Amino acid sequence: MEYKKPLGVDIDLETGVIPGAQKLVRRLSSLKGYFLDEKAYNELLREDPVVYEVYAIEQEENDGDLNFATTVLYPGKVGKEFFFTKGHSHAKADRAEIYYGIRGKGGMLLQTPEGKAEWIPMGPGTVVYVPPYWAHRTVNTGNEPFIFLAVYPADAGHDYGSIAEKGFSKIVIEENGEVKVVNNPRWKK
Numbered sequence: 484m485e486y487k488k489p490l491g492v493d494i495d496l497e498t499g500v501i502p503g504a505q506k507l508v509r510r511l512s513s514l515k516g517y518f519l520d521e522k523a524y525n526e527l528l529r530e531d532p533v534v535y536e537v538y539a540i541e542q543e544e545n546d547g548d549l550n551f552a553t554t555v556l557y558p559g560k561v562g563k564e565f566f567f568t569k570g571h572s573h574a575k576a577d578r579a580e581i582y583y584g585i586r587g588k589g590g591m592l593l594q595t596p597e598g599k600a601e602w603i604p605m606g607p608g609t610v611v612y613v614p615p616y617w618a619h620r621t622v623n624t625g626n627e628p629f630i631f632l633a634v635y636p637a638d639a640g641h642d643y644g645s646i647a648e649k650g651f652s653k654i655v656i657e658e659n660g661e662v663k664v665v666n667n668p669r670w671k672k
């Protein structure tokens with residue numbers, strides 16, 4: 484039996500960086516069609532800001548193994564809608580996941596395949612359990628980077644299809660200075 488070498492890394496709790504991790508950068512241009520307000524999207528696209536960065540330590544896709552990643556989700560809005568991650572379900576849909584809040588303020592939208600959505604507020608120290616089958620997206624509702632850790636099965640994979648096409652049945656917006664989770668007017672089953 485060949486054993487893998489154990490690994491310990493220190494996450495920089497200020498910046499979210501994991502030393503030695505693979506870095507992925509998602510700019511606004513990679514989120515075309517995701518936000519409700521197309522006019523606001525196109526205006527902000529001139530700057531094409533970074534919406535989030537992911538620092539991932541991933542293994543080969545074997546069952547039983549685990550991946551982990553931090554995400555640094557920047558503050559910002561497209562129209563009234565707060566910046567968010569694309570959101571996905573798992574290619575192996577029955578794979579669960581754990582998130583842990585490190586810095587900043589935000590939350591997670593979760594949704595069943597039938598379109599029932601839930602919102603869980605997150606801050607430093609919040610643990611979120613993402614059960615099997617639930618699609619998930621994080622949202623930054625504050626004005627500093629929202630940083631969190633995700634731990635997920637190495638064979639879970641990502642399925643972006645349904646969310647890219649239909650979005651979530653709820654959206655997270657700012658209205659009169661308040662954070663509101665409201666029905667997505669563009670949602671159809």
Ligand SMILES: O=P(O)(O)OC[C@H]1O[C@](O)(CO)[C@@H](O)[C@@H]1O
Nearest residue numbers: 537552553554568569570571633
């Ligand atoms: O894959 P998305 O929806 O862009 O969101 C990024 C985050 O989600 C994960 O894919 C884990 O669910 C991580 O790689 C990262 O923390």
Ligand SMILES: [Fe+2]
Nearest residue numbers: 573580619635
């Ligand atoms: Fe996931």
